[in-house]
Amino acid sequence: MAPTERIRDLAEQEYKYGFVTDIEAEAAPPGLNEDIIRLISAKKKEPEFMLEWRLKAYRHWLTMTEPQWANVRHPPINYQDIVYYSAPKTQKQPKSLNEVDPLLLATYRKLGIPLREQEVLAGVAVDAVFDSVSVATTFKEQLAKQGIIFCAFSEAVQQHPDLVHKHLGTVVPYSDNFFAALNTAVFSDGSFCYIPKGVRCPMELSTYFRINAPFIGQFERTLIIAEEDSYVSYLEGCTAPMRSEHQLHAAVVELRAHDRAQIRYATVQNWYPGDSAGQGGIYNFVTKRGACLGVDSKISWTQVEVGSAITWKYPSVILQGNNSIGEFYSVALTTHRQQADTGTKMIHLGRNTKSTIVSKGISTGFAQNTYRGLVKILKKASGCRNYTQCHSLLLGNRCGAHTFPSIDVQNASSQVEHEASTTRIGEDQIFYCRQRGLSAEDAVSLIVNGFCHDVFQQLPMEFAVEAQKLLNVRLEGTVG
Amino acid sequence: MNDILPATDLYRAELLQFERDVGGSAPVWVQQLRQAAMARFTEMGFPTTQEEAWRHTSVASLSERPFPLARHRCAIPKTELEPVTSWMGAGCRLVFVNGLFSPLLSSLLPLPHGMSAGSLAGALGGESGLLESHLGRYARIENHPFVSLNTAFLSDGAIVCIPPDTVIEEPLNVLFVSRPNGRATMSHPRTVIVAGPNSRATIVESYLGLPEDLYLTNAVTEVVLAENAVLDHYVLQQESSAAFHFLTLAVHQDRHSTFTSHSLATGGALARSEIHCELADEGITCILRGVGAVAGRQHLDMQTQIDHAKTHGTSQQLYKGILGGHASGVFNGKILVRQDAQKTDARQTNNNLLLSEDAVIHTKPQLEIFADDVKCAHGATVGRLDEEAVFYLRSRGIGVETARSLMTYAFGSETINLVTNEVIRDRLAELLAQWIAQTCGRSFSL
Numbered sequence: 071m072a073p074t075e076r077i078r079d080l081a082e083q084e085y086k087y088g089f090v091t092d093i094e095a096e097a098a099p100p101g102l103n104e105d106i107i108r109l110i111s112a113k114k115k116e117p118e119f120m121l122e123w124r125l126k127a128y129r130h131w132l133t134m135t136e137p138q139w140a141n142v143r144h145p146p147i148n149y150q151d152i153v154y155y156s157a158p159k160t161q162k163q164p165k166s167l168n169e170v171d172p173l174l175l176a177t178y179r180k181l182g183i184p185l186r187e188q189e190v191l192a193g194v195a196v197d198a199v200f201d202s203v204s205v206a207t208t209f210k211e212q213l214a215k216q217g218i219i220f221c222a223f224s225e226a227v228q229q230h231p232d233l234v235h236k237h238l239g240t241v242v243p244y245s246d247n248f249f250a251a252l253n254t255a256v257f258s259d260g261s262f263c264y265i266p267k268g269v270r271c272p273m274e275l276s277t278y279f280r281i282n283a284p285f286i287g288q289f290e291r292t293l294i295i296a297e298e299d300s301y302v303s304y305l306e307g308c309t310a311p312m313r314s315e316h317q318l319h320a321a322v323v324e325l326r327a328h329d330r331a332q333i334r335y336a337t338v339q340n341w342y343p344g345d346s347a348g349q350g351g352i353y354n355f356v357t358k359r360g361a362c363l364g365v366d367s368k369i370s371w372t373q374v375e376v377g378s379a380i381t382w383k384y385p386s387v388i389l390q391g392n393n394s395i396g397e398f399y400s401v402a403l404t405t406h407r408q409q410a411d412t413g414t415k416m417i418h419l420g421r422n423t424k425s426t427i428v429s430k431g432i433s434t435g436f437a438q439n440t441y442r443g444l445v446k447i448l449k450k451a452s453g454c455r456n457y458t459q460c461h462s463l464l465l466g467n468r469c470g471a472h473t474f475p476s477i478d479v480q481n482a483s484s485q486v487e488h489e490a491s492t493t494r495i496g497e498d499q500i501f502y503c504r505q506r507g508l509s510a511e512d513a514v515s516l517i518v519n520g521f522c523h524d525v526f527q528q529l530p531m532e533f534a535v536e537a538q539k540l541l542n543v544r545l546e547g548t549v550g
Numbered sequence: 551m552n553d554i555l556p557a558t559d560l561y562r563a564e565l566l567q568f569e570r571d572v573g574g575s576a577p578v579w580v581q582q583l584r585q586a587a588m589a590r591f592t593e594m595g596f597p598t599t600q601e602e603a604w605r606h607t608s609v610a611s612l613s614e615r616p617f618p619l620a621r622h623r624c625a626i627p628k629t630e631l632e633p634v635t636s637w638m639g640a641g642c643r644l645v646f647v648n649g650l651f652s653p654l655l656s657s658l659l660p661l662p663h664g665m666s667a668g669s670l671a672g673a674l675g676g677e678s679g680l681l682e683s684h685l686g687r688y689a690r691i692e693n694h695p696f697v698s699l700n701t702a703f704l705s706d707g708a709i710v711c712i713p714p715d716t717v718i719e720e721p722l723n724v725l726f727v728s729r730p731n732g733r734a735t736m737s738h739p740r741t742v743i744v745a746g747p748n749s750r751a752t753i754v755e756s757y758l759g760l761p762e763d764l765y766l767t768n769a770v771t772e773v774v775l776a777e778n779a780v781l782d783h784y785v786l787q788q789e790s791s792a793a794f795h796f797l798t799l800a801v802h803q804d805r806h807s808t809f810t811s812h813s814l815a816t817g818g819a820l821a822r823s824e825i826h827c828e829l830a831d832e833g834i835t836c837i838l839r840g841v842g843a844v845a846g847r848q849h850l851d852m853q854t855q856i857d858h859a860k861t862h863g864t865s866q867q868l869y870k871g872i873l874g875g876h877a878s879g880v881f882n883g884k885i886l887v888r889q890d891a892q893k894t895d896a897r898q899t900n901n902n903l904l905l906s907e908d909a910v911i912h913t914k915p916q917l918e919i920f921a922d923d924v925k926c927a928h929g930a931t932v933g934r935l936d937e938e939a940v941f942y943l944r945s946r947g948i949g950v951e952t953a954r955s956l957m958t959y960a961f962g963s964e965t966i967n968l969v970t971n972e973v974i975r976d977r978l979a980e981l982l983a984q985w986i987a988q989t990c991g992r993s994f995s996l
Contacts (some may be wrong), residue, residue: 139602282875464922466888473917473928482904482934491927492919 098155104128107255110155114224114258117231127244127254134248141440141472142380142409144353147318154256154289165472213271219264220275223291226262233264237295239350241324241361241388249320253289255320260290265300265331274530276305290321296331298364303334304477305533317342319378321356329364329391334372336529336538341377343486348407351379358385359415362394370397371414372528374537379408384442386415389423389451396425399525403541404437404469413443415477418451418484429460430522433469440472447484454484462492463521465514515542559680560616562592565702568619572705576674579682580704587691587701593697606880606912607822607851612794615818617736617766619703620648624729628655630831631727634758634788637977643723644708646667646836648730649737649767652707655725662718665751670740681709684742688772688828689800696796696955700738702768707740707769710753714746714776721752721784722973726761728767728793736766743771745807752971757797759790759817766794767887775807782810782976785812786981787816791848797823805831812969813840814978815850816985822851822880829856829863829891834863839965841982843987845874845905854883858891865895868965871902872958872991873909883928891921896930903935903961905954905989935961955990 098109107128111121136147213220219230222226227234243376244254265271296302319341325333335358344351354377381404387396400416416425425445433439441460462471473490495517503513519526519538526534565588576584596613624647635643642668645655651669661667673681691698699877708724726739743753757767766953767789775781789795795818799808815821821844827836844850850873856865871879885896902911915928936956943953962982969975 135951239971271741296893340970449908449910462917462919464919464924467892469922470920471917472919474914475915475930477913477930477932478910479902479904479912480910481907481931482909483907484932485934487931488913488915489926489927490915490917490929493925 072194077440089145098153100153101150102128102152102256106154110256110258113155116224119235120227120233123239123244124255126254127251130245131255134251136248137516140382140411141438141442141474142382142411144380144409147353149252151440152318155258158489168479179542206432208233213273216269216272217266218269218271218374219262221262223257223260223293224263224311226293226316226420230262230264233295234262234293237326237457238293238324241326241359242357247357249355250322253291253320253322253357257291258287262322263294263302263304265296267297268299269297270300274303274305283306285426288319288321292321292323294324294333294335295326296329296333296367297537298329301332303530304336304339306335317351318353319355321358323356323385325360325369327360327364327369327394330366331364332368332370333360333364335360335385336372336533338533338540339381340540341379343377343406343408344379345532346406348436349385351408352377354378354381354383356383358383359388360386360396361388361549362391362396362420364391364394365420366393367391368395368397370399370528372399372525373401374525374529374533374540375400375402375410375412376540378410381408381410381412383417384413386417387425388417388419389425390419391423392420393422394420395423395476396427396460397528398427399520399528400429401432401525401537401541402430402439403432404434404439406435406437408437410438411440411442413441415444416446416456418456419443420455421451422453423451424455424458427456427458427460428524430525431460431462431471432465432518432521433462433471434465436468438470438472440474442474444476444478445486445488446478447480447486452483456484456486458486458488460490461521462490463518464492464494561572561699561702561988562588563922564616564619568703568705571621575703577678577682580674580678580685583686584702584704587698587704590691591698591702592662594693594698597695603853603882606855607820607849607879609820611820612766615734617734620650620730620735620737620765623650623652624648624731626652626729627653631655631725634756635723635725637737637980638721638723638797639973641720641723642667643725644706645725645727646706646739647727648882649706649726649739651780660719662722663724664713664716665711665718665722666713667708667710667722670709670742671705673709680711680744681742684744684772684774685740686772687800688774689770689798689826690779694798696768697770697800700740700768700798704740705738707742708748708812709741712745712749712751712779713858715748716746716751717749718751719795721754721974723756725756725758726767726769728757728763728765728789730763730765734764734766736768739767739769740811743781743783744782745773745775747776748778749776750780752784752936752974754784754786754974756786757789757817759788759793759796761790762792763790764792765790768775768796770798770800773801773809773892775801775803777805778808779804780850782971783812785813785815785823786978787813787815787817787821787823788981789821791817791846792819793817794819795821799823799825801825801827801836803827803829803831803834805835806833808835808837810837810947811839812965812974812978814966814981815840815842816844818848818850822853824853825853826855827857827865829858830860832860832863833862834860836863838865838867839869839968841870841872841962841965842879842944843872843962843982843985843989844877846877847875848877849879850877851880852882853880856885856896858885858887858894858896860891862893863891863895865897867900867966869900869963870965871900871911871913872905874904874905874909876906876908878910880911881911881930882916883912883914884918885888885926885928887917887921887924887926889920892923894921894924894926896924896926901931901961902930902932903958904932905934905958951990955986958960958986958990987989
C-alpha cells in the first residue's frame with residue numbers, strides 16, 4: 071500500500087539537524103583525574119571554593135558505582151575516554167552579536183535560532199552555550215535594570231561568587247548520585263539565573279545547548295533562584311549534530327523557589343538519537359530537581375523529550391513549604407532503538423502541598439519507553455494531594471511501554487490518585503480521519519498531538535509550536 | 551551479608567535434622583528437589599530491603615530468631631475448630647495442624663464425585679507420577695527465597711485433583727491451623743491443585759492461628775489449570791496477630807481457562823502474599839481480587855504478577871487495603887504483556903483506605919508492555935473516609951463510629967460482593983464486619 075510505504079519512509083527518515091560546524095576547539099586530553107579538574111577550574115578562573123567543591127565531588131565519585139536499576143541497556147561507558155573540557159577558539163569575550171564568529175551564527179541559523187531576529191521580534195534573552203563556553207548573552211542589560219541576573223555559569227562564579235556559594239549544591243548535593251557527582255566535578259558551564267524579591271521576569275528566559283566537538287561529553291550546570299514573590303519562566307532547548315560515537319551528557323539543574331515564588335521550567339530535548347540501527351546517539355543522564363522552599367511556592371516542569379539514544383531523567387520537586395505546588399508535564403517520544411526511562415519524584419514535606427503529574431509516552435519501532443515515578447507523602451505533611459496520570463501510546467509491535475510508579479503515603483489526610491493506561495491508535499480512529507479526507511500520517515499526527523495536548527498546553531507559545539513540529543517530523547506515520 | 555549467613559546456617563541445621571527424620575522415605579526426585587532448594591536458599595539467604603521486591607517488607611526479624619520445624623502432630627479437639635468451620639456446613643475438608651495432615655479433624659467422605667484430594671505426604675508415599683510432573687514446576691526455587699525454603703522442607707500439604715469434564719459445585723476446604731506448643735515453630739505446607747480439562751471447582755484455603763501465638767507459616771500453593779478449566783480459589787488468612795505468614799500462589803493456566811482468586815487477609819504481624827499467574831496460552835481469563843485489613847503494628851504485603859504470554863488474554867485485578875493504627879501496607883502489582891500477547895486486556899485497581907494518621911501505605915502498580923494491540927490500565931488511590939459522607943450519615947442519626955464502620959465496610963466489601971458462591975460470600979462479609987467491629991469499636995448489622 072502506497073501510504074504505508076510513505077509512512078515508513080517518514081518514520082525512518084534520518085535526523086534533520088545532523089551537521090558539524092568546523093571550528094577549531096581547544097580541548098583537554100581525554101580522561102579524568104584531579105589535574106583535569108584543576109585545569110577546568112583554572113580555565114574558568116574560578117574562586118578557591120569551587121575547586122575544593124569539585125575535588126570533593128570527584129573523590130566521592132571515585133567511591134561510587136554506576137547505577138544499574140534503570141530500564142535501559144547500553145555498553146559500559148569508559149569515563150577515561152571522554153574529553154572533559156573543550157572551548158571554541160574565539161579568543162576574547164564578545165560584547166555584542168556583531169563580534170560573534172559568523173560560523174557560529176550560521177550554526178544557529180541552521181538550527182532555526184536566529185539570534186538577531188529573536189532579539190528584535192521574540193523578546194527572548196538567549197544564553198547560547200556552544201560546547202562549554204557561553205558565546206553570547208542578550209537582553210542582559212534590560213534584565214539587569216530589574217535586578218535579574220541571567221548569565222553563563224562561569225560568569226556568575228566570577229561576578230556573584232557569594233550567591234553561587236550560598237545556593238550551589240543545596241538542592242542536588244555533590245553526593246546525590248553517580249552522574250550528579252561526575253557533573254559536579256567536571257561541569258564547564260551552564261546558566262545562572264537570579265530573580266530578586268518581588269520581581270516578575272518580563273520575558274521568557276531561554277538557553278540553547280549544542281554539542282559540537284567530537285568525543286565531547288557536555289556537563290552543564292544550571293541554577294535558578296527565585297526570591298520571595300518572584301516569577302520566572304525558563305526555556306531550555308537542544309539539538310545535536312550527527313555522530314557515530316556515543317556521547318555522554320550529564321547535566322544538573324537546580325531550582326530554588328522561596329516564599330510565593332514561581333518557577334516554570336520547560337525543556338525541548340532533541341539531541342541526536344542515533345541512526346535506525348541504534349548506532350550512535352547521545353546518552354542523556356540528567357539530574358533535575360527543584361525545591362519549593364517557601365510557603366505557596368510553585369515549581370512546574372514541562373518536558374518534551376524526543377531525542378537522545380538514552381534518556382534517563384527525573385525532574386523532581388521537593389515540596390517543603392506549606393501549600394507549595396509541584397507540577398510535571400512530560401511527553402517522551404522514542405523511535406527506532408531509542409530508550410527513555412523518565413518520570414518524576416514528588417516529595418511532600420510541607421502541609422497542604424499539591425502535585426500533579428501528567429506523563430505521555432509514545433513508543434515506535436524498537437524503542438522502549440519507561441515511566442518511573444515516586445510520590446512520597448511524609449507523616450507530617452497532612453492534607454496533601456497528588457494526581458498522577460501516565461498514558462502510553464504504542465505504534466508498532468516491536469516497541470515497549472512500561473510504567474513503574476511508586477506511591478508512599480504516611481498519613482491519612484492526604485489523597486493520592488494514580489492512573490495509567492497503554493493503548494495503540496485504533497484502526498477506527500484512523501479510518502474516521504481518513505474518511506474526512508486526512509492522509510494516514512496527518513491522521514496519526516492529529517491523534518498524537520491530541521494525545522499530547524495536555525502537556526503542550528503547558529509550554530510557552532513558541533515552544534508549543536516547535537514541539538508540535540518536532541513530533542510531526544519525528545513520529546508521523548507509524549500506523550500499526 | 552553477615553547478618554544473613556548465620557540465619558541460613560540455622561535453617562540448614564534444621565534441614566539436616568529434618569532429613570534425618572524423614573528424608574529417606576521420600577522418592578529420589580523429591581530428595582533431589584529439596585537439596586537443590588536448600589542449596590539455592592543458602593546461596594540467596596533471606597531477602598534484604600535492598601532488593602526492590604522486598605524494599606518495604608523487612609524480614610530481618612526472621613533471621614534473628616530460630617523457628618524450629620513443627621515435627622509432632624498436635625491434637626486439637628474437633629470442638630475447638632467448630633467456630634471457624636461451622637460456616638462450611640458438612641462439606642468435606644482437609645485439615646492440617648502445624649503443616650501436618652490431621653486425618654482426625656479432616657472429613658473426606660463423601661468426596662465429590664471423581665475428585666481426589668488428600669495429603670501430599672500420603673501421595674508421595676504412593677504412586678507419585680502426577681505429582682512429579684507438577685510439583686516445583688510453577689513455584690520456582692530459582693529466585694524466590696521463601697519458595698526455596700518451602701521446597702527444602704517439603705513434606706506435607708494438600709493435593710487436589712479435579713478430573714477432566716467434571717463440575718464440582720461443593721467447595722473443598724483446606725485448613726492450615728498453627729498451634730505452636732509453647733515455642734515458636736515453623737511450618738511449610740505445600741499445596742498442589744490440578745484442574746483437568748473442562749473441569750470446574752471451588753477451593754478455599756484458610757490459614758488460622760490463635761491470637762498472640764508466635765509462629766511462621768511459609769506456604770506455597772501451585773495451581774495448574776488445563777484447557778477450559780474453571781477454578782475459583784479463595785484464601786482466608788486469619789493468622790495470629792503475632793505470626794509471620796508467607797504465601798506464594800503460583801498459577802499456570804492453559805488455553806481458555808479461567809482462574810479467579812479471592813483473598814481476605816486480616817492476620818499476621820508480618821504477612822505477605824504473592825500471586826504469580828502465568829497465562830501461557832490463548833484466550834485465558836485471570837481475575838484476582840483481595841481485601842487486606844490490618845491494624846495495630848501489623849504489616850501486610852500483597853504482591854501480584856500476571857504474565858500475559860499469548861493473545862486474547864484478559865486479566866482483572868481489584869485490591870483493597872484498609873489500614874488502621876500503626877499498620878503498614880504494601881501493594882505491588884505487575885502486569886507483563888509479552889510481544890506475542892496481542893489483544894490483551896489487562897486492568898488493575900488498587901484502592902487504599904487509611905483509617906489513622908499513623909498508618910502507612912506503599913503502592914506500586916507496574917505495567918511492562920511489549921505488544922501494541924493491547925488495552926492495559928491501572929489505577930491506584932490512597933485516601934481516608936469522606937468526612938462529608940460521615941456527616942451525611944450523622945445528620946440522619948447514625949453515631950460517628952457506626953457511620954465510619956459502615957463506610958469502611960462499604961469500601962472493603964466491593965470485592966466481596968463480586969463473589970458468586972453465596973456461602974463463601976457471607977463468610978467473607980462476616981469476617982470483614984468482625985474485623986471492623988474490633989478495630990472501629992462499633993459493630994453493625996449487615
